Amino acid sequence: MFWEPDKETISREELEQLQLERLESTLNRVYLNVPFYHKKFDEMEIDIDNLRSLEDLRKLPFTTKEDLRNNYPYGLFAVPLREVVRIHASSGTTGMSTVVGYTKNDIKTWSNLVARVLTAGGVTKDDVVQIAFGYGLFTGGFGLHYGAEKIGASVIPISSGNTQRQIKIMQDFKTTALVCTPSYALVIADTIKEMGININSLSLKYGLFGAEPWSEAMRQEIQDKLKIIATDNYGLSEVMGPGVAGECLERNGLHINEDHFLVEVINPDTLEPVPAGETGELVITTLTKEAFPVIRFRTRDLTRIIPEPCRCGKKFIRMSRVMGRTDDMLIIKGVNVFPSQIEPILFDIEGTEPHYQIVVERKGHLDEVTVHVEVQESIFFDEMKKQNRLINQIKERLASELGISVEVRLVEKKTIERTEGKAKRVVDLRKI
Amino acid sequence: MLKIKNLESGYGKLKVLRKISIHVNPGEIVTIIGANGAGKTTLLNSIAGLVRLKSGEILFDKQDVLKFPPEKIVFMGCSLVPEGRQVFSTMTVKENLILGAYVQQRRKQRVIDLESIYSIFPVLKEREKQLAGTLSGGEQQMLAIGRALMAKPKLIMMDEPSMGLAPLIVKEIFNIVKRLRDEGNTVLLVEQNAKAALGIANRGYVLETGRIVLEGSSEDLLSNRDVQRAYLGRDLDSEMKI
Numbered sequence: 001m002f003w004e005p006d007k008e009t010i011s012r013e014e015l016e017q018l019q020l021e022r023l024e025s026t027l028n029r030v031y032l033n034v035p036f037y038h039k040k041f042d043e044m045e046i047d048i049d050n051l052r053s054l055e056d057l058r059k060l061p062f063t064t065k066e067d068l069r070n071n072y073p074y075g076l077f078a079v080p081l082r083e084v085v086r087i088h089a090s091s092g093t094t095g096m097s098t099v100v101g102y103t104k105n106d107i108k109t110w111s112n113l114v115a116r117v118l119t120a121g122g123v124t125k126d127d128v129v130q131i132a133f134g135y136g137l138f139t140g141g142f143g144l145h146y147g148a149e150k151i152g153a154s155v156i157p158i159s160s161g162n163t164q165r166q167i168k169i170m171q172d173f174k175t176t177a178l179v180c181t182p183s184y185a186l187v188i189a190d191t192i193k194e195m196g197i198n199i200n201s202l203s204l205k206y207g208l209f210g211a212e213p214w215s216e217a218m219r220q221e222i223q224d225k226l227k228i229i230a231t232d233n234y235g236l237s238e239v240m241g242p243g244v245a246g247e248c249l250e251r252n253g254l255h256i257n258e259d260h261f262l263v264e265v266i267n268p269d270t271l272e273p274v275p276a277g278e279t280g281e282l283v284i285t286t287l288t289k290e291a292f293p294v295i296r297f298r299t300r301d302l303t304r305i306i307p308e309p310c311r312c313g314k315k316f317i318r319m320s321r322v323m324g325r326t327d328d329m330l331i332i333k334g335v336n337v338f339p340s341q342i343e344p345i346l347f348d349i350e351g352t353e354p355h356y357q358i359v360v361e362r363k364g365h366l367d368e369v370t371v372h373v374e375v376q377e378s379i380f381f382d383e384m385k386k387q388n389r390l391i392n393q394i395k396e397r398l399a400s401e402l403g404i405s406v407e408v409r410l411v412e413k414k415t416i417e418r419t420e421g422k423a424k425r426v427v428d429l430r431k432i
Numbered sequence: 433m434l435k436i437k438n439l440e441s442g443y444g445k446l447k448v449l450r451k452i453s454i455h456v457n458p459g460e461i462v463t464i465i466g467a468n469g470a471g472k473t474t475l476l477n478s479i480a481g482l483v484r485l486k487s488g489e490i491l492f493d494k495q496d497v498l499k500f501p502p503e504k505i506v507f508m509g510c511s512l513v514p515e516g517r518q519v520f521s522t523m524t525v526k527e528n529l530i531l532g533a534y535v536q537q538r539r540k541q542r543v544i545d546l547e548s549i550y551s552i553f554p555v556l557k558e559r560e561k562q563l564a565g566t567l568s569g570g571e572q573q574m575l576a577i578g579r580a581l582m583a584k585p586k587l588i589m590m591d592e593p594s595m596g597l598a599p600l601i602v603k604e605i606f607n608i609v610k611r612l613r614d615e616g617n618t619v620l621l622v623e624q625n626a627k628a629a630l631g632i633a634n635r636g637y638v639l640e641t642g643r644i645v646l647e648g649s650s651e652d653l654l655s656n657r658d659v660q661r662a663y664l665g666r667d668l669d670s671e672m673k674i
Contacts, residue, residue: 014455017435021453025637025644032645049451049643052438083657105652288648290656 001249003119003151004112007259008314015315019054019262022287027051027060030293033078036071037295057262057285058273062296068098068238077101079291089137090237090336100139100237101291107146109288110243113257114147117246120255120314121231122206123177125152130170132180132188133211134160134334139241140211144179147243153177160184163191174203181334182214182222182230186365189225204228210235210242212331213322219251232321238297239284245319253306253318260288263319264296265305268326279304281326282319300326328426330360332367335404339425342371345397351379351390357416362430370407371398374416433458433587433618434479434510439488441478447486448474450642456587461609461619463629463650465663466639472622473515475639476589479620480512481505493586507535509586513593517576521565525556528564528575532582549578552608570601577608587618594625606632626663630654638663 002008010018027048030037040061041048051059067076074081084101102110123129129148135141141159148155156173158166160180166188169175178185185207192199204226210233222230233246234254244261245254256263265280266273274280282299286292302325306318330337339358346352353374361368373394379387387410394408434456442448448471456462466472477483479490481502490497497505506512519528526546533544550557553574559567564575573593580588590609594602602625610632613619623629630636630650638646638659646656653659 014457017437017453017455020437021455021637021644021647024451024453025647028640028643028645049440052451079657103657104655105648108652 001119001122001124002314003116008116008255008316010259010315012315015258016054018259019287022259023054023057023262023285024048024051026285026287026289026293027295029078029290030295034076034293036067036076054262057264057296060296062271062283062298063294064298065098065238065300072097073099074101076294077291078289078293079103084291086142088139088142088237088241098238100240103290106240106289106291109260110143110240111146111150113240113243113260114143115150116257117233117243118144118147118151118153118177118208120246120248120312121177121208121233122229122249123148123151123153123208127151127153127176127206128156128174128203129153129177129179130156130158130166130173130175132158132160132166132178132184138334139235139237143235143241143243144208148179163187164195167192167195167197170202170204171197176203177206177208178204178226178228179208181211182209182218182232183212183333183362183365183367185209185222185226185230186218189222190365193225199225199227202227207231208233208246211334213324234301234319234322236299236301239286239294239299240289244284248310248312248314250310250312252310253320255310255312255314255316255318258316260286262287263305265303266298268298268300274304277304277307279320279323282322300329302326330358330426330428332360332369332404335402337369337402337404341401342398345401346373346394349390349394349397351376352394353413355413355416356425357427358425359427360430367430368407369404370409372409372411372416374413375410377413379410433493434620435489435491436479437489439475439478439490440486441474441483441488442486443474443483448642449478452488452639452642452644454637454644454647456618456620458586458618459613459616460635461613461621461633463621463623463626463633463636464639465623465626465629465636465653465659467662468624469641470639471642472624472639473591476512476591476620476622479505479510479589482512503535506583506585509584511580511583511585511588513576513580513588513590515591515595517569517572519564519567519572519575519579521563523564524561525564525567525575526560528579529556529582532579535583544582546582549581552581552611553578569597570605573597573601573605574608577605581612585617587620588612589620589622591622592624593621594623594628602628626659627654630659 031048083103085104086102088100090098131144133140145155145157207228207230219230231247233242235242235244245256247254262285264283266283268281282301282303284297286294302323303319328339346356355374357372359370391408399405436454439449439452464472478485492510555571556578593605606628621629630653633650636650636653637644
């Protein structure tokens with residue numbers, strides 16, 4: 001099932017011509033309109049007129065999240081702000097989160113691409129779509145919302161949270177398609193059971209899940225418990241939001257919307273392309289974005305390209321489901337957390353050592369984080385009251401910095417496991 | 433139908449087109465819009481073989497046209513309606529049209545089908561015996577298009593058909609171009625009159641100083657603010673103040 005059949009079944013030859021045309025006009029625009037790229041290309045003595053094929057893209061520098069932060073908030077916009085009709089920001093909770101903008105045309109394109117993903121996942125105009133992604137700066141809620149409206153489905157913009165109410169609405173409004181994170185889908189499934197509701201009395205048919213990595217086992221569990229067909233979709237706010245790629249009902253990899261995004265898979269250490277079909281870091285160049293084009297954006301997501309054609313008939317290549325990250329970013333309850341955010345806080349608090357370990361577990365279907373912190377010996381000789389005060393102090397600082405609540409446990413000096421002299425910062429016990 | 437990759441072209445040492453990649457699918461009207469001096473005419477002349485490329489690739493019907501002289505390119509099915517019509521003013525309308533069928537003489541089935549041209553442009557039938565130089569600007573433009581159609585081209589390239597014509601005549605000409613498309617013809621239309629061109633085209637490219645800076649469906653280009661400001665004559669800054 002296709003939303004834009006002529007575009008989604010384009011031949012490779014036609015696609016490559018289109019990609020080349022769009023890449024060249026994108027490069028002309030970023031060079032003209034974005035000082036960051038202009039300066040960078042000049043410094044590297046890159047004459048964009050000399051780039052003549054899709055492969056020549058490799059001669060261009062990468063763009064990183066760091067570059068986005070350094071140009072906070074509007075530095076990388078390619079159009080004046082008055083042409084921007086929407087602003088989103090990524091879920092980083094530090095002051096320097098990354099800000100992205102959309103023109104009217106960008107919103108139209110975005111809606112269409114999400115409509116493709118939803119259509120591939122089984123959604124039609126006859127569906128009632130419950131969107132339990134957060135609405136706000138996060139791109140998930142609005143992205144899926146506009147796509148579902150574009151299709152003509154009936155959209156319930158319930159946003160996230162209040163699970164019992166979600167289920168009540170699901171029952172009363174006869175929701176047929178659920179859109180949220182996979183972990184929240186399981187919370188909903190378990191709550192349905194606790195509430196004593198027969199799953200067969202609901203109208204659910206399809207679930208489209210994204211915004212965090214999840215496994216085949218988890219898909220099976222969601223499908224069994226909710227009695228739906230569950231598909232995975234992928235996107236990131238720096239590139240557009242949801243709508244970059246999505247699974248079809250074959251559920252065997254995510255079709256990349258290649259007429260709008262040019263993808264590469266690189267070895268994150270050598271930065272060279274990996275051999276076809278091998279796992280590496282996904283790098284994305286936008287081909288049609290007006291307000292916020294990005295050139296070779298390093299997503300830090302690990303995946304591989306599945307070059308074989310798909311039985312669904314869509315001609316776009318597929319990427320495997322995201323297998324992890326190349327940096328140490330953790331996604332906890334949908335919030336991006338970098339361990340490096342924790343270090344300066346510990347430095348700041350008297351009595352602690354800058355040695356810590358983050359332990360992430362999944363209790364039930366929700367993530368729980370405990371930060372183990374090494375403290376100076378004197379603390380352990382002192383009274384409990386002082387220890388508790390320290391724990392609370394660390395907890396508060398971490399909660400306000402990270403945007404999620406964490407548990408804190410104090411441990412003695414040099415008890416945190418070190419490999420090659422370096423502490424192991426993250427222990428992820430979640431089975432994804 | 434037409435596929436161009438990294439076309440670089442110009443006159444002597446002067447580079448006019450820096451790097452152009454475009455394509456035209458069968459049955460479409462594709463328009464190239466841009467200001468004076470952006471390189472629009474050079475682009476069409478390069479495709480027609482009138483200006484030699486410095487580098488790049490032009491495939492017409494999967495054949496590389498670079499090897500061929502202009503007359504062979506016309507014979508392959510790619511006709512140009514040149515800027516400023518260029519009708520032979522001392523010849524009659526009919527003679528001009530018959531000249532357009534020149535390539536038909538080299539094709540096996542030689543048909544001089546004046547009637548189909550007259551059905552599209554009835555006014556040319558009325559003026560059949562008149563000298564082309566005595567026609568009005570609009571009529572000359574129709575004659576130039578008719579002459580190109582006589583070669584039964586697969587792709588018709590038009591260079592500024594609206595130039596110097598009254599708005600009402602422009603509308604008439606563009607309606608005819610649209611009708612040609614609806615009857616299955618393929619058109620590459622170069623225009624300064626962006627509004628009229630995007631009004632009938634399926635897709636478009638924006639050419640600025642020898643480079644493509646935007647491409648997209650006509651609808652998308654019409655709603656792009658840069659296009660509105662630069663080519664559609666809308667002054668957004670003054671609109672914002674209201």
